[in-house]
Amino acid sequence: MSRSRQDEFSEAVKKAAFHRSGGRCENVNRAGERCPNPVERRGDKCRFNHRIAVFYGGKPVIENCEVLCLACDAVQTYLLDPQAMSKTRRIEKRKHGYRRKNYRPIPGGRGTRWKRKLGSKKHPFGKTVRRLRIPFKPPR
Numbered sequence: 001m002s003r004s005r006q007d008e009f010s011e012a013v014k015k016a017a018f019h020r021s022g023g024r025c026e027n028v029n030r031a032g033e034r035c036p037n038p039v040e041r042r043g044d045k046c047r048f049n050h051r052i053a054v055f056y057g058g059k060p061v062i063e064n065c066e067v068l069c070l071a072c073d074a075v076q077t078y079l080l081d082p083q084a085m086s087k088t089r090r091i092e093k094r095k096h097g098y099r100r101k102n103y104r105p106i107p108g109g110r111g112t113r114w115k116r117k118l119g120s121k122k123h124p125f126g127k128t129v130r131r132l133r134i135p136f137k138p139p140r
Contacts, residue, residue: 007054009065014048017065027072037069047073055085 009017018041025035025046039046047068052058068076 007060009048009060013060013062013065016062017048017067018046020062021067025069025072026066027068027076035069035072037071039067039069045070049073049076053081053085055081056088 018039021039023038023040025037025039027035029035047070049066049068050058050060051064051066058064
């Protein structure tokens, strides 16, 4: 999904976020420790990430901007964000009553069109026709 220009941070916001970070990555791990990697503003040594993703309505403001090193940005962008977005979509679909169709139903179960019952045969137009059991008597 490509972002529009209005979702990107302005230069003033990037400059303020970099000044706030003190030249270090702002990512915090589960233990509550900050990433020790230094970041540089020159070149392509740091990334400016949305704390609240644009997918969830995050705005391009200083409170929503964090400075990440390339390693932390890769984990966030390619591992954590897609998982969170997929989970959100699944929850929204479940909330609205969407259920995925069973593409491989059990033969003879409720999901199949053709059912076979003992002593009867399924008619191609959906009617069940009983087989008549007439004993065979050879002519005399």
